[in-house]
Each structure stands twice: as structure tokens, then as C-alpha cells.
Amino acid sequence: MGEIGQGNFTAASGVEVRVLYGSNVLNQRLELSFANITESQATEFDTHYASVRGTFDYFSLPTATYAGMTAAGFRTNFNRWRYAGPPQIESVQTGVHTVSVSLVAVTS
Numbered sequence: 001m002g003e004i005g006q007g008n009f010t011a012a013s014g015v016e017v018r019v020l021y022g023s024n025v026l027n028q029r030l031e032l033s034f035a036n037i038t039e040s041q042a043t044e045f046d047t048h049y050a051s052v053r054g055t056f057d058y059f060s061l062p063t064a065t066y067a068g069m070t071a072a073g074f075r076t077n078f079n080r081w082r083y084a085g086p087p088q089i090e091s092v093q094t095g096v097h098t099v100s101v102s103l104v105a106v107t108s
Contacts, residue, residue: 031100031101033101042099081103081106083102
């Protein structure tokens with residue numbers, strides 16, 4: 001779901017002050033899983049991860065990725081993501097794989 005950028009400061013007296021840094025929701029995550037795909041399709045995830053330099057660069061997703069998403073608090077009015085970590089590839093059987101990816105929204 002993410003969180004709105006804020007800072008919390010506690011004085012020596014114990015008084016807490018909170019500062020709101022904006023209205024953008026930060027750190028939204030999107031978890032995707034692709035089951036029973038071919039080995040060449042699974043390899044494409046590793047290739048893409050390397051092409052965006054791991055977790056560094058951002059990329060866009062096809063609009064079809066958001067089909068059916070209506071969860072409260074999830075913003076789909078931006079389309080820039082970066083990997084939270086490398087794709088997880090699990091071998092189901094010879095030549096058949098399941099790939100899971102974890103993405104973090106890039107809001108600026």
C-alpha cells in the first residue's frame with residue numbers, strides 16, 4: 001500500500017513532532033508471479049533485470065498489468081517501477097518455471 005513521506009522527531013522532553021513531506025504515497029510495492037512459463041521466458045526476466053542495472057533504473061509496465069486492480073490506496077496514475085531485488089526463478093520441472101518479481105513504485 002505504501003506510506004506518505006513523513007519525518008518524526010522526538011525532543012529530549014519526549015515531545016514528538018511529525019513533519020509531512022508531501023502528498024505522494026511512497027514505497028508502493030507490486031508483487032507479480034508468472035507460473036508455468038518456459039525456460040526462455042524465465043531467462044527474459046534475468047535479462048531485463050540486468051538491462052535496468054538491477055534495482056537502479058526504473059521501467060514502465062504494460063497497462064494490461066493493472067487490469068482489475070481496484071485496491072483502495074493503490075495509485076495507478078503513474079507507471080514507473082524498479083526491482084526491489086532480483087527475480088526469483090523456481091524450476092517446476094524440466095523446461096517449466098515459476099518467476100516471482102517484487103517491484104517498488106518510483107514516484108518522482
